[in-house]
Amino acid sequence: MGRKLLFDKAHIExxxxxxxxxxxxxxxxxxxxxxxxxxDQVLDExxxxxxxxxxxxxxxxxxxxxxxxxPEGVPRYLVCNADESEPGTFKDRYLMEFLPHLLIEGLLISxxxxxxxxxxxxxxxxxxxxxxILEEAIADAKKNGWLxxxxxxxxxxxxxxxxRGAGAYICGEETALIESLEGKRxxxxxxxxxxxxxxxxxxxxxxxxxxxxATVVPILRIGGEEYAKYGTGKSTGTKxxxxxxxxxxPGVYEIEMNISVEEFIxxxxxxxxxxxGKRLKACIPGGSSVPILPxxxxxxxxxxxxxxxxxxxxxxxxxxxGTMLGSGGFIVLDEDQCIVKxxxxxxxxxxxxxxGQCSPCREGTGWMKRVLLNIENGKGKMSDIDLLWDIQRKIxxxxxxxxxxxxxxxxxAAIRHxxxxxxxxxxxxxxxxxxxxxLAHYADPLEIAAPAAV
Amino acid sequence: MAEExxxxxxxxxxxxxxVEPGTTxxxxxxxxxxxxxxxxxxxxxxxxxxxxxxxxxxxxxxxGSDADPRPMPKLVASxxxxxxxxxxxxxxxxxxxxxxxxxxxxxxxxxHPLDCPVCDxxxxxxxxxxxxxxxxxxxxxxxxxxxxxxxxxxxxIQLHMTRCILCYRCVFTADQLxxxxxxxxxxxxxxxEIGTYIQxxxxxxxxxNVIDVCPVGALTDKTFRFKNRVWFxxxxxxxxxxxxxxxCGKVALWMRGDEVFRVTARKDKYGxxxxxxxxxxxxxxxxxxxWVIEGPRKIERQSVISQGHYVGVNxxxxxxxxxxxxRQPKLLLDIHNISEVNKPNIDLSQINxxxxxxxxxx
Amino acid sequence: MFSEEKLNKVKEIIARYPAGKQKSALIPVLxxxxxxxxxxxxxxxxDYVASLLQITPIEVYEVATFYSMFNxxxxxxxxxxxxxxxxxxxxxxxxxxxxxxxxxDIGVGQTTKDGLFTLKTVECLGACGYAPMMQLGKHYRExxxxxxxxxxxEECRSKAN
Numbered sequence: 001m002g003r004k005l006l007f008d009k010a011h012i013e014x015x016x017x018x019x020x021x022x023x024x025x026x027x028x029x030x031x032x033x034x035x036x037x038x039x040d041q042v043l044d045e046x047x048x049x050x051x052x053x054x055x056x057x058x059x060x061x062x063x064x065x066x067x068x069x070x071p072e073g074v075p076r077y078l079v080c081n082a083d084e085s086e087p088g089t090f091k092d093r094y095l096m097e098f099l100p101h102l103l104i105e106g107l108l109i110s111x112x113x114x115x116x117x118x119x120x121x122x123x124x125x126x127x128x129x130x131x132x133i134l135e136e137a138i139a140d141a142k143k144n145g146w147l148x149x150x151x152x153x154x155x156x157x158x159x160x161x162x163x164r165g166a167g168a169y170i171c172g173e174e175t176a177l178i179e180s181l182e183g184k185r186x187x188x189x190x191x192x193x194x195x196x197x198x199x200x201x202x203x204x205x206x207x208x209x210x211x212x213x214a215t216v217v218p219i220l221r222i223g224g225e226e227y228a229k230y231g232t233g234k235s236t237g238t239k240x241x242x243x244x245x246x247x248x249x250p251g252v253y254e255i256e257m258n259i260s261v262e263e264f265i266x267x268x269x270x271x272x273x274x275x276x277g278k279r280l281k282a283c284i285p286g287g288s289s290v291p292i293l294p295x296x297x298x299x300x301x302x303x304x305x306x307x308x309x310x311x312x313x314x315x316x317x318x319x320x321x322g323t324m325l326g327s328g329g330f331i332v333l334d335e336d337q338c339i340v341k342x343x344x345x346x347x348x349x350x351x352x353x354x355x356g357q358c359s360p361c362r363e364g365t366g367w368m369k370r371v372l373l374n375i376e377n378g379k380g381k382m383s384d385i386d387l388l389w390d391i392q393r394k395i396x397x398x399x400x401x402x403x404x405x406x407x408x409x410x411x412x413a414a415i416r417h418x419x420x421x422x423x424x425x426x427x428x429x430x431x432x433x434x435x436x437x438x439l440a441h442y443a444d445p446l447e448i449a450a451p452a453a454v
Numbered sequence: 455m456a457e458e459x460x461x462x463x464x465x466x467x468x469x470x471x472x473v474e475p476g477t478t479x480x481x482x483x484x485x486x487x488x489x490x491x492x493x494x495x496x497x498x499x500x501x502x503x504x505x506x507x508x509x510x511x512x513x514x515x516x517x518g519s520d521a522d523p524r525p526m527p528k529l530v531a532s533x534x535x536x537x538x539x540x541x542x543x544x545x546x547x548x549x550x551x552x553x554x555x556x557x558x559x560x561x562x563x564x565x566h567p568l569d570c571p572v573c574d575x576x577x578x579x580x581x582x583x584x585x586x587x588x589x590x591x592x593x594x595x596x597x598x599x600x601x602x603x604x605x606x607x608x609x610x611i612q613l614h615m616t617r618c619i620l621c622y623r624c625v626f627t628a629d630q631l632x633x634x635x636x637x638x639x640x641x642x643x644x645x646x647e648i649g650t651y652i653q654x655x656x657x658x659x660x661x662x663n664v665i666d667v668c669p670v671g672a673l674t675d676k677t678f679r680f681k682n683r684v685w686f687x688x689x690x691x692x693x694x695x696x697x698x699x700x701x702c703g704k705v706a707l708w709m710r711g712d713e714v715f716r717v718t719a720r721k722d723k724y725g726x727x728x729x730x731x732x733x734x735x736x737x738x739x740x741x742x743x744x745w746v747i748e749g750p751r752k753i754e755r756q757s758v759i760s761q762g763h764y765v766g767v768n769x770x771x772x773x774x775x776x777x778x779x780x781r782q783p784k785l786l787l788d789i790h791n792i793s794e795v796n797k798p799n800i801d802l803s804q805i806n807x808x809x810x811x812x813x814x815x816x
Numbered sequence: 817m818f819s820e821e822k823l824n825k826v827k828e829i830i831a832r833y834p835a836g837k838q839k840s841a842l843i844p845v846l847x848x849x850x851x852x853x854x855x856x857x858x859x860x861x862x863d864y865v866a867s868l869l870q871i872t873p874i875e876v877y878e879v880a881t882f883y884s885m886f887n888x889x890x891x892x893x894x895x896x897x898x899x900x901x902x903x904x905x906x907x908x909x910x911x912x913x914x915x916x917x918x919x920x921d922i923g924v925g926q927t928t929k930d931g932l933f934t935l936k937t938v939e940c941l942g943a944c945g946y947a948p949m950m951q952l953g954k955h956y957r958e959x960x961x962x963x964x965x966x967x968x969x970e971e972c973r974s975k976a977n
Contacts, residue, residue, distance in 0.1 A: 075834070084942050085940060085942060086940075087901045087902050087903055087939075087940040087944065088902070088903050088940075088944050089942065089944070090942045090943055090944055090945055090946075093942055093943075120832075124942065125843075125847070125883070125885045126885065126941050126942065126951055127942065128953075128954040128955070129954050129955055159832075161832040163832075163840075163843070163844065164843065164844060164847060165843065165883070166843050166846065166847065166883035166884070166885040166886055167883045167884035167885035167886075167938075168642070168882065168883050168884065169939070169940075180843065181840060182837070182839060182840050183839035183840045183841065183842035183843060183869075183871075183875075183879065184839075184875075184878075184879065185639070185642075185878055185879055185882040186882060186883075190505075190506040190531070190534045201833075201834065201837055242944065242945055243945065244903045244906075244907075244944035244945040244947065245903055245906045245907070245944075246906055246907075250944070250945035250946070250947075251945050252945065284902075288901070288902055288940075329944065331902060331903050331906070331944070333906060337906055341905065342902050342905065342906070345900065345901050345902045345905050346901070346902055348900075348901075348939070349901050349902070349939045349940060351643065351644065352643065352884075352939045353643070353939065354642070354643035354644065355642060355643060355646075355882075356620060356639075356641075356642055356643040356644065356645075356646035357506075357507045357620075357622075358507055358508075358509055359507070359508050359509055359510075359558055359561045359562050359619065359620075360509055360557065360558060360561050362561075362620065362643055362644055362646070363561040363562070363564045363565065363644065364561055365643070365644070366643075366644045367564065367595065367597075370597045387594060393557075394554065394557030394558075394560070394561070397528045397529065398509055398512060398528075398529060398554055398557070398558065399509065400506060400507070400531075634872055635872060635874055635875075636872070636874055637874060638874040638875070638877065638878040639878060640877055640878060640881040641881045641882070642881070642882045642883075642884075650874065650877075651859065651862075651873075651874065651877035651881070652859045
């Protein structure tokens with residue numbers, strides 16, 4: 001059994017309620033931080049832990065926190081990003097539903113560190129029942145002196161509010177989230193200025209993912225240095241992975257970042273192998289926007305080493321032969337799945353979610369969707385494949401926010417690794433409506449190139 | 455202690471310029487002028503918060519600053535990126551930038567109708583200029599174009615959303631010039647549109663400025679629609695004493711003969727309004743007697759209009775007879791000998807209005 | 817339009833933000849308004865929200881048209897919002913959508929003649945591990961099968977009667 005830091009007590013009956021959570025050591029980290037440490041000391045522990053943002057970008061949390069501006073007399077805000085919307089990702093939902101006090105404790109410690117007295121949890125609108133759970137937990141925490149004025153007699157004040165979104169993936173982007181929190185359309189802002197300087201209502205603001213903020217609790221419990229001993233290299237600690245698609249045991253798993261992708265997919269502790277005795281064809285390991293990899297490149301890097309569930313190993317080989325850990329939305333495709341169809345659903349998703357500010361994303365996402373729909377419906381042309389490549393290339397990197405990149409990458413990776421499947425669709429339109437391309441050569445052992453002299 | 459403000463040295467396409475801190479790359483380029491100025495479809499220096507959206511002004515920052523010489527990883531919107539001391543920028547010298555700009559133009563034209571021949575903006579349309587410079591000669595888009603019905607937002611302004619490129623300039627204009635904005639961006643992504651939601655007329659004495667800031671023919675002046683092509687008109691600077699204290703009263707009249715066809719604000723060489731004007735001046739003062747004429751206005755940049763003025767061309771001063779050494783031109787063919795269409799006995803100058811076939815069948 | 821109780825709720829929401837930032841309450845208040853107006857927002861409703869928050873109506877329209885959870889047209893009493901994005905598609909969401917279409921004899925975006933059901937397809941709702949799934953009101957219905965869909969339809973019908 002892998003070591004757990006977030007879910008170590010998740011199995012305890014009633015852990016979502018204050019009394020049980022407290023009886024099992026809950027709010028211990030907050031007590032330690034508020035009563036015996038200065039904000040700078042807490043920040044130091046977070047820096048030492050090597051914690052990286054769990055929302056997808058993997059930016060070091062301690063560093064992000066140290067950027068926050070501290071002008072006199074201006075309030076600072078902590079915003080918890082619970083707008084979990086990346087296809088394949090549903091880990092934060094689990095945390096909020098089953099361990100709400102873990103999140104609240106994390107918010108308390110983080111707010112103390114950053115010097116914020118108001119904290120907002122921005123949760124996607126569709127998770128309509130979760131605000132009730134969170135608000136109940138907030139009320140209980142307040143009743144027991146963990147929120148409100150003069151928390152535990154330390155003189156620190158904190159209020160936490162839950163704000164529901166209303167259906168917009170783009171609001172997971174931190175500046176769009178801030179706009180939405182201000183009651184506006186979720187149009188991302190142009191950076192700079194960064195939220196750390198000018199965020200919510202033009203005040204210094206830190207926006208962090210739910211899992212990131214919850215992880216502060218175990219870091220304080222065991223200490224930053226101890227936390228950094230979990231995992232591998234710069235991928236310290238544990239990570240929540242939400243596994244879905246054609247596997248035996250879809251669900252949310254906490255893994256220590258030292259296991260291999262193969263173990264994660266096939267061991268009974270995690271995904272339990274491919275469903276219905278099928279074979280693995282492809283996988284998108286970090287949420288829909290990261291590059292899809294065929295089975296052979298997923299399990300082994302281009303150098304022939306086993307691929308590990310870490311930020312570095314998954315990214316090994318760059319976009320040519322690697323992918324990203326992203327938000328940990330692990331989507332598995334079996335041999336019966338069609339890459340074209342799968343890519344189409346993602347293109348449709350990003351088209352639906354584009355805010356419409358930047359011309360490349362507004363116009364390009366719809367164009368890609370339509371071309372893919374043609375290929376899927378047997379009306380594609382060979383030139384469409386190159387056209388798709390060209391469109392995604394012209395969107396990538398040319399937009400205000402990363403949604404443009406997120407829309408471009410899945411299309412690029414699908415063509416990069418599965419071009420022959422696209423061509424087969426074009427050449428056999430009839431047949432493609434009746435059957436899928438199948439596993440083809442996508443699980444064949446890789447030819448290992450001699451190490452390139454760099 | 456009035457210390458001299460330190461200026462930042464910036465190099466754009468290898469041309470150096472010194473600008474005040476806080477200047478954007480685009481404005482630094484405008485200080486240099488010429489071909490190295492990035493095109494801008496959504497940025498408008500007079501509108502706070504504008505810019506960053508259309509992505510036509512993308513440039514490459516090959517050196518961040520003297521302090522941190524690393525290049526920026528992505529192309530940046532020059533209209534919203536401020537310069538740093540020692541920054542080096544590549545615009546037209548970067549193939550990467552030109553390629554990206556070509557892509558942006560293609561995206562902007564994807565759903566834009568090819569109706570320039572019937573569009574009032576033709577001749578002074580920034581998208582027309584942009585596609586002439588950076589566009590491809592044909593489209594690769596094989597799907598149905600996005601279309602909208604034309605709507606009148608008030609009795610003087612027509613919104614033709616099909617042509618809109620969502621630059622948001624008109625929204626900023628309403629926000630910043632009027633007390634209460636009544637139109638905005640509705641919908642999301644590709645379905646986003648400018649509108650009032652419930653059809654409403656925009657009532658405000660400065661709302662007409664949205665016509666001037668629109669880079670394309672999406673917002674047009676209903677008092678001028680289809681009246682004339684802009685390049686047939688002569689722009690003339692004029693002013694009047696306007697009662698509205700917010701209106702400068704300084705305009706450009708677009709005339710043909712003694713007739714004032716339209717009134718606009720005066721625009722600089724980047725097509726930006728110099729000073730805002732009110733709707734009374736714009737829509738209701740269409741007589742020469744309403745205005746004090748200052749003199750002809752030079753249009754520097756808009757391609758078609760400036761071509762109409764034959765800038766730098768020496769017109770022949772001699773008459774035809776002088777050129778022919780005193781010989782009279784010879785009548786080679788009398789059209790009336792072979793055609794019965796036009797009758798020489800009908801004096802066109804005696805006919806009221808344009809001639810009609812009935813006039814010749816009498 | 818709002819009851820005393822709802823008006824108090826609005827006040828409570830506005831109190832979450834610093835003074836003068838009541839526009840931040842817009843999305844939560846639109847949710848409330850949609851709840852009490854049969855699941856959709858008419859322009860009158862939106863104008864009412866604008867006056868409550870002392871903002872211009874266009875600011876409300878801009879926001880209401882941006883977010884996919886706000887319905888700007890009347891909908892049925894029960895709205896089936898079936899996810900169709902990748903992870904759900906891999907687990908057979910297309911079949912579920914087809915099944916509902918046949919069962920209720922409506923297309924996507926349509927409402928049954930009795931005004932009871934509306935079928936919508938939506939993009940990822942964050943329940944990928946429990947696919948195929950749909951949102952019904954406040955809650956998710958997960959691991960859908962044709963049998964489960966039948967049961968849900970029956971459940972709605974009996975509640976409606």
